[in-house]
Amino acid sequence: MSYKNGKDILPPSLLKQLQEYIQGEIVYIPKREQKRAGWGENNGTRLIIERRNKEIYRLYKSGWTILELIQSYHLSEDSIRKIIVKTRDVMSNTAT
Template sequence: MKYKNAKNILPKELLEEIQQYTQGDFIYIPIVGDKKMPWGEKNGTKQAIYDRNENIFKLYQEGYSIHEIVKIYNLSESSIRKIISNIKKQSSQLGLGGLTNE
């Protein structure tokens, strides 16, 4: 983000109006239509983690041991157990056998 002096870009009347609220401070003026997206949606991180967790659960269902899954995904045993537990909980609440993409 580049610093711009409001005195050089805003009409005098608008600058005087803004000065009634703040003077000498840095302010951020958002882009029109700049809506904050939920975490991880813009860069695909949320989907990547969802896919990873779904694959972990599928391996578990196929009979892989927790220890084998730990080695494959390089996550802690407790992380793998939490992922499996959360998916089981979601599945039982929804009456499904796997993940739901919510």
């Protein structure tokens, strides 16, 4: 964020109005409200992880052991178990 002089960027009528409320101080003007993208939505990371998690769940359902998944995906046992439980719940909710 950079400092801008109101005299350089604001119309004189607006500057005069603002001077009725504040003079010689720094004021932060927030951006307009906008919907922020969720984590990983803009760069595709969220989609990549969702696909990976579905693949881990599919492999687990097809007979892979937790240990094989740990070694293949380089994740902790706790992470693999959480992925399996969460993905199973998501898949069962979308199937109904």
